[in-house]
Amino acid sequence: MDLKLINDSGKPAATLSASDALFAREYNEALIHQVVTAFQANARSGNRAQKSRGEVNKSHKKPWQQKGTGRARAGQANSPLWRGGGKIFPSSPDENFSQKVNRKMYRAGIASILSQLVREGRLSVVEQIALDAPKTKLFAQKIKSLGLSGTLLVVTDKIDENVFLSARNLPHVLVLETQEVDPVSLVRFENVLLTKAAVTQFEEILG
Numbered sequence: 001m002d003l004k005l006i007n008d009s010g011k012p013a014a015t016l017s018a019s020d021a022l023f024a025r026e027y028n029e030a031l032i033h034q035v036v037t038a039f040q041a042n043a044r045s046g047n048r049a050q051k052s053r054g055e056v057n058k059s060h061k062k063p064w065q066q067k068g069t070g071r072a073r074a075g076q077a078n079s080p081l082w083r084g085g086g087k088i089f090p091s092s093p094d095e096n097f098s099q100k101v102n103r104k105m106y107r108a109g110i111a112s113i114l115s116q117l118v119r120e121g122r123l124s125v126v127e128q129i130a131l132d133a134p135k136t137k138l139f140a141q142k143i144k145s146l147g148l149s150g151t152l153l154v155v156t157d158k159i160d161e162n163v164f165l166s167a168r169n170l171p172h173v174l175v176l177e178t179q180e181v182d183p184v185s186l187v188r189f190e191n192v193l194l195t196k197a198a199v200t201q202f203e204e205i206l207g
Contacts, residue, residue, distance in 0.1 A: 003118065003125050003199065010147030016125055016196060019203045025115040028108070032116075035109030035183045038099040046095035053078040053086030106183075107206045113186045114202070123192045125199060129154065131162040139166035143173070150190035155181055157197035178202060 001024040007013040058078035066073050080088045101109075117123040124146070131138050143152060151172045156163070159177050167175045174185065178201040186192060194202075 001118075003123075005125050005127065005196065006146065007126075008142075008145060010145060016199060018199055019207055022111045022203055022206055023115050023118050025108070025111045027116050027119075028112045031105065031109050032112055032183070032187070035101060035106055036187060038101045039183050041097045041099045044097040046091075046093055046097065048091050048095075049093045050087045050090035052090045053080060055090075056084070056086040058084070109183055110181070110186070111206055113183060117186070117192055122190065123194065124148065125194050125196060128195050128197070129156060129163055129193075130160055131166055134162045134165035136166050136169045139163065139173075140170060146193070148191050148193065151188070153185055153189035153192045155192065155198045156195045157201050178205065 001018045001020045001022075002015040003018050003023060004012045005014045005016045053076075056078040058076065060076055060078075063074045063077055064071065074082075077085065079085045114123065126146070129142075131142070152174075154163070154167065154173065154175045155178055156175070157178055159175060164175055167173045174189065176185065178198045
């Protein structure tokens with residue numbers, strides 16, 4: 001698989017030979033959905049709590065007599081059928097939302113996403129990304145000169161401090177190292193920019 005290597009003006013300068021298993025894999029929508037859903041579920045924290053009928057602060061006295069009132073029979077005011085009553089199956093703070101995904105499936109899902117980005121023309125490769133000073137204006141001009149618009153995910157083998165500081169104030173740009181890339185970020189951003197060294201690292205990690 002040959003990836004287009006663009007120059008500072010955003011024009012194709014050369015080609016970069018890459019792994020077919022990583023950048024030319026068939027699109028597997030079901031696998032990508034499973035990987036993305038599992039990643040989001042594993043990020044959830046069980047910090048919500050609801051009260052059962054035993055935890056609701058209500059009187060345990062029978063509201064009215066069983067018969068003769070013309071109303072439906074009722075035993076306690078903490079009934080789940082009543083307003084202010086307890087929940088039938090309440091959520092607890094120790095609820096576990098995690099989903100298990102095998103390592104082989106996770107790597108195949110990432111490779112499928114990268115391959116689809118290449119097919120859609122949303123993935124670009126540059127030699128390297130560096131700035132002389134930590135200036136947001138300089139980084140914004142560099143992105144514009146590369147011909148990239150919309151939201152952008154920048155992936156490098158090692159984050160340059162000037163690049164990281166310059167991208168912090170841009171709400172539509174995220175800079176990550178190769179090992180920090182997750183399936184949600186790859187799907188969420190419109191364009192993905194990789195450095196040449198990041199491509200090599202992807203092949204080592206996911207190959």
